[in-house]
Amino acid sequence: MKDILQKYGLNTLTKKILLDLYKSMLKIRMFEEKIVELYPEQEMKCPVHLCIGQEAIAAGVCQHLHKGDYVFSNHRGHGHCLAKGTKMRPLMAEFYGKATGCSGGKGGSMHIIDVENGILGTSAIVGGGIPMGVGAALASSLKGEDSVTAIFFGDGAFDEGAFYESFNFATLKRLPVVFVCENNFYATNSHQSARQSGCRIFESAASFDARGHCVDGNDALAVYKAAQDAVQLARKGVGPSLIEAKTYRWKGHVGPDEDWTKGCRPKEELDYWKEQCPVKRFTELLMDKGALTSAEVEDLKLAITAEIIDAVEFARKSAYPETSALLADVYREANK
Amino acid sequence: MPWTKIYASRTEFEKALKDSPGLRGITYKEAIREATAQLLSADKSVFVIGEGVDDSGGVFGTTKGLQEEFGKDRVMDSPLAENGITGVCVGAAAAGMKPILVHMRTDFLPISLDQIVNHAAKWHYMFGGLLNIPLVIRSIIGRGWGSAAQHSQSLQAMFMNIPGLRVIMPATPYDAKGLLIAAVKDGNPVIMIEHRWLYDHMGHVPEEMYEVPLGKAAVRKTGKDVSIIAVSHMVHEAVQSAEALQEEGIDAEVIDLRTLKPLDTGTIVESVRKTGRLIVADTGWKECGAGAEVMAKVAEAGITLKAPLVRINLPEAPTPASPVLEKAYYPGKDDIIEAAKKTTGHGKR
Numbered sequence: 205m206k207d208i209l210q211k212y213g214l215n216t217l218t219k220k221i222l223l224d225l226y227k228s229m230l231k232i233r234m235f236e237e238k239i240v241e242l243y244p245e246q247e248m249k250c251p252v253h254l255c256i257g258q259e260a261i262a263a264g265v266c267q268h269l270h271k272g273d274y275v276f277s278n279h280r281g282h283g284h285c286l287a288k289g290t291k292m293r294p295l296m297a298e299f300y301g302k303a304t305g306c307s308g309g310k311g312g313s314m315h316i317i318d319v320e321n322g323i324l325g326t327s328a329i330v331g332g333g334i335p336m337g338v339g340a341a342l343a344s345s346l347k348g349e350d351s352v353t354a355i356f357f358g359d360g361a362f363d364e365g366a367f368y369e370s371f372n373f374a375t376l377k378r379l380p381v382v383f384v385c386e387n388n389f390y391a392t393n394s395h396q397s398a399r400q401s402g403c404r405i406f407e408s409a410a411s412f413d414a415r416g417h418c419v420d421g422n423d424a425l426a427v428y429k430a431a432q433d434a435v436q437l438a439r440k441g442v443g444p445s446l447i448e449a450k451t452y453r454w455k456g457h458v459g460p461d462e463d464w465t466k467g468c469r470p471k472e473e474l475d476y477w478k479e480q481c482p483v484k485r486f487t488e489l490l491m492d493k494g495a496l497t498s499a500e501v502e503d504l505k506l507a508i509t510a511e512i513i514d515a516v517e518f519a520r521k522s523a524y525p526e527t528s529a530l531l532a533d534v535y536r537e538a539n540k
Numbered sequence: 541m542p543w544t545k546i547y548a549s550r551t552e553f554e555k556a557l558k559d560s561p562g563l564r565g566i567t568y569k570e571a572i573r574e575a576t577a578q579l580l581s582a583d584k585s586v587f588v589i590g591e592g593v594d595d596s597g598g599v600f601g602t603t604k605g606l607q608e609e610f611g612k613d614r615v616m617d618s619p620l621a622e623n624g625i626t627g628v629c630v631g632a633a634a635a636g637m638k639p640i641l642v643h644m645r646t647d648f649l650p651i652s653l654d655q656i657v658n659h660a661a662k663w664h665y666m667f668g669g670l671l672n673i674p675l676v677i678r679s680i681i682g683r684g685w686g687s688a689a690q691h692s693q694s695l696q697a698m699f700m701n702i703p704g705l706r707v708i709m710p711a712t713p714y715d716a717k718g719l720l721i722a723a724v725k726d727g728n729p730v731i732m733i734e735h736r737w738l739y740d741h742m743g744h745v746p747e748e749m750y751e752v753p754l755g756k757a758a759v760r761k762t763g764k765d766v767s768i769i770a771v772s773h774m775v776h777e778a779v780q781s782a783e784a785l786q787e788e789g790i791d792a793e794v795i796d797l798r799t800l801k802p803l804d805t806g807t808i809v810e811s812v813r814k815t816g817r818l819i820v821a822d823t824g825w826k827e828c829g830a831g832a833e834v835m836a837k838v839a840e841a842g843i844t845l846k847a848p849l850v851r852i853n854l855p856e857a858p859t860p861a862s863p864v865l866e867k868a869y870y871p872g873k874d875d876i877i878e879a880a881k882k883t884t885g886h887g888k889r
């Protein structure tokens with residue numbers, strides 16, 4: 205394993221961190237696959253945007269974040285939250301529309317929150333989380349805290365004016381932000397090349413005097429390394445970085461099915477990217493190098509499965525919100 | 541008039557089609573697509589732009605196949621840049637084009653408010669009428685399946701407040717086609733708000749191009765006891781409630797506003813003067829909403845109601861995701877029926 209780690213510039217990486225990273229990816233994959241399995245039951249009555257195929261990015265970035273660091277996510281946010289430490293129960297219950305969900309059943313799968321773990325709420329307006337993330341970083345900087353904010357957004361959000369305005373402000377104020385663009389080449393069914401002429405997202409950082417870096421988003425160690433550098437710079441007060449992580453989403457834009465059947469994308473493209481499966485690649489690498497055994501993988505899977513089953517049961521058994529909740533929380537009550 | 545009749549179900553409509561084989565029936569979404577295709581054919585300055593207009597689904601079918609038919613220059617996909625692209629359309633309109641800008645959700649319009657409110661709405665006035673902005677912005681209200689707070693809003697009232705804009709909300713396939721054509725020809729910025737739940741609704745639609753005049757409401761059912769003034773999807777709820785009320789001896793008049801700005805004050809006032817009772821059923825929120833404006837017009841006309849006005853709106857809260865809360869959130873025909881009984885009962889006492 206040493207030779208490989210050296211190649212990535214990760215000489216000092218411990219086995220524990222490697223396994224944590226692996227576990228984090230596997231957890232996201234298995235969680236999303238459970239949704240694929242259960243969604244046809246029509247008990248999760250909300251749109252779900254799955255991140256199968258993109259797990260290495262959330263896992264690789266969040267490995268570097270502390271509990272008090274912030275994460276801003278988007279509509280495709282299950283993985284970001286799990287990687288940041290959000291428990292499965294409140295997520296699953298939210299998808300089932302239950303009162304025990306992270307948002308009390310009011311948000312659904314697009315609107316996840318986990319304040320304790322630094323997730324201050326998730327917007328489903330494309331680009332909506334980017335300025336808010338910069339705002340959280342501004343707050344930690346004004347308060348003199350050393351927390352870092354990671355903002356996840358898609359190649360589609362890179363089209364939005366909100367990105368440029370926020371990125372400019374973050375660089376101007378040298379705020380502790382890591383902008384993570386998950387470039388899966390599509391915004392719904394619209395290819396990046398139909399929306400951007402350059403298709404070199406990371407290069408835009410240069411004109412803002414910020415660091416831009418492009419990585420293979422399906423290579424867990426590459427993401428891990430890029431994020432390590434970016435988080436360190438942010439924490440030291442050097443300023444923001446922009447990581448463009450190239451990846452691919454396996455499922456349709458929304459829902460549990462593949463979308464090539466509907467003519468949205470060529471099947472060959474999906475097949476190619478399935479070969480590039482981030483979980484498979486990392487598993488093979490670790491096993492090849494003797495850093496992981498099949499027995500360890502099985503143990504991990506058992507533990508994760510147990511957690512997922514528990515979360516689903518919890519969600520199913522939980523009560524729906526009372527209808528009196530309908531008008532509650534529109535405003536914060538005075539002196540609360 | 542076959543065009544103004546609203547059918548409660550597809551089977552009912554198909555029966556009607558058999559009875560009058562000369563009339564054609566298509567869905568609301570097909571009507572929008574047909575109007576767009578005819579506009580593109582008839583006028584070289586018309587073009588369509590929006591996120592996913594060239595997508596295989598074609599914005600729920602409303603733009604399906606148009607790019608193949610008219611080419612990439614006239615039907616173009618857009619980057620995810622709502623404010624910027626709106627401004628691009630405003631500029632193109634100032635320079636002689638007639639853009640139709642399409643948004644999958646009404647919720648994305650707030651991003652483009654600057655270009656709509658500060659630019660499109662003002663340009664004609666601010667420059668002494670030298671230039672006009674013939675821009676139609678289509679957007680769709682989502683509902684159900686946990687769409688939640690950011691994918692289900694009915695924001696018509698926001699736009700009703702802005703001089704220089706027009707706001708249309710067709711409830712039938714006939715109006716969807718005729719209003720869209722009239723909007724493109726109108727020469728002013730027009731906000732067209734559609735409702736996802738109307739897309740598969742069938743109605744009679746003539747094949748040729750025709751216009752439904754902006755600013756004209758439609759009386760869907762005449763009646764003498766109470767005026768139910770409705771908007772978009774709520775028109776269908778109102779028609780159904782009026783049928784149920786008839787069986788109980790309450791003769792309700794149903795008015796479909798169709799255009800919210802400018803409001804058809806004449807039709808509203810005439811109806812309420814006759815019935816003396818008023819219910820407004822809107823898809824949006826109550827405070828400063830369409831219903832408030834309808835009531836203001838009635839009050840300004842000096843009409844004294846026989847019973848207090850009832851407004852049927854969304855509760856004053858964002859849309860919740862949970863199915864139980866969603867169910868409690870949306871008013872429907874039962875609320876209208878109850879309101880009608882209350883207002884008419886009140887009158888008799």
Ligand SMILES: Cc1ncc(C[n+]2csc(CCOP(=O)(O)OP(=O)(O)O)c2C)c(N)n1
Nearest residue numbers: 280328329330358359360361390391392648
């Ligand atoms: C402002 C805005 N415009 C459009 C949409 C509709 N929409 C939701 S997700 C999405 C695609 C986003 O693409 P990207 O940012 O690349 O994220 P991905 O879905 O690929 O993860 C679009 C167009 C939206 N939610 N908000």
Ligand SMILES: [Mg+2]
Nearest residue numbers: 358359390391
């Ligand atoms: Mg994308």
